[in-house]
Amino acid sequence: MAKTSSKPVNAVPAKSAKQRAGKAAQGRTHAPPDPASEPPSGRVARAAERREAIIAAAMDEFVGRGYAATRLDDVARRAGVAKGTIYLHFKDKEALFEELIRTAIVPLVNRIAPPPNPGGSVRDMIELFARTFIQEVATTQRADIIRLIVAEGPRFPAIADFYYREVVSRGLAGLRAVIELGIARGEVRQPELARFPQIVVAPAIVAVIWKSLFEKHSPLDALEMFRVHLDLIFGERRAT
Amino acid sequence: MAKTSSKPVNAVPAKSAKQRAGKAAQGRTHAPPDPASEPPSGRVARAAERREAIIAAAMDEFVGRGYAATRLDDVARRAGVAKGTIYLHFKDKEALFEELIRTAIVPLVNRIAPPPNPGGSVRDMIELFARTFIQEVATTQRADIIRLIVAEGPRFPAIADFYYREVVSRGLAGLRAVIELGIARGEVRQPELARFPQIVVAPAIVAVIWKSLFEKHSPLDALEMFRVHLDLIFGERRAT
DNA sequence: CAATTATGACTGACCGGTCAGTCATCGTCA
């Protein structure tokens, strides 16, 4: 074993280091103490918090090492929990992994979900979408989740299925609707584009990959790239 | 898992046995046997063949399982070789993996390399490039190599560096030159495109990912998608 | 204090890497 320390590593600043904190303080039930940093006295709340800590820790480890190379010992240590505790919440390593992806997908979708833009132009809608995507995904750790899905997806059909169903098909359907609106309005001059909404998001996908592989060789201004791409779709540049 | 047979599988039919064909039948055999399936008698030739068999086997295993989950026992079995033999040719698992990628990159580059198209239009040049790429890569096992690089690249900087240097930077430079030619000729109407050649290849990249993750959910006509994309760059559709 | 939850030592399978021994091939000499 070796590897780093024997104490919780806690790469996730959010909620972790406290689980041991108040055990001496007021292990008993009364005094409803600071609920934000003290261990909640309720068992269910406590359990839920542990579960989240495990998922957060697993996220870091799986993203950093990939599925096979991740050790549950490390996940446990990082979560500030004993290894056995993981098995109180998840059937096995694979279940933890799949649950992790599922958990990560939801906020991902919410982040970049249908930008409900009432009166704007179609270009603005798509540009807003792209800006959100690039800022909230391509730049952050969420990008690694996407890379993780690409990397492990073929070996975990359940994950690929889930991702296709929850993200890809919905996203493309929404995008297609927007494109068709743009065609109807005359903003988009290439009607065939509605057949391949993938074309619209392709540069964003490429940006995600680029960031994780080649950013250090040659930085990429993803947002600017996407604007140029939009110029191809909508015509001449507009002010931003 | 899998296991398959205990005999060599030899997934790469190409040049496994023939390179030593001529002088082969000397060692002790009389009747010149089928040079395509008999082991060559020369020790060096034999060794080279084994090395190739190991790489071919490693390719299948690494692509199918990822780096960490691949067992060298399986590679050896698939190559029809004892495990120790692997270590006569490669320092360790990591060296085998990196060498494998290196070996795979060269034919990849040659396949889709500068399409020396003299008189044609820029669109034709790019379309030929895309067609070659999609037919020779996106459709074949080579796509898995790309996925493998995306998946493992962050953990193997040497591989990411190599890939960037040998493929990405050169490819983009060539593409940029072609784009600038197109701008000069007036074929490409968006001069900014030269700043982001990634946009041109993005749909091809997306096609590679799509094929390996979602093809079964929803088949994608990559070539047609790319044509639509070219329409965005060059304007109205041309006959093909 | 009984029930529930957490712990971490432990197990057993697994796998990367090693190495002493084998034998086909090669060089050499009669």
Add this chain to the structure above:
DNA sequence: TGACGATGACTGACCGGTCAGTCATAATTG
């Protein structure tokens, strides 16, 4: 040319470390 010793490619049993998953025990809770 044929025989024979030298060579080194090849083998696979083996070793040591690793890690997913278990379970008897301890701690906590209501």
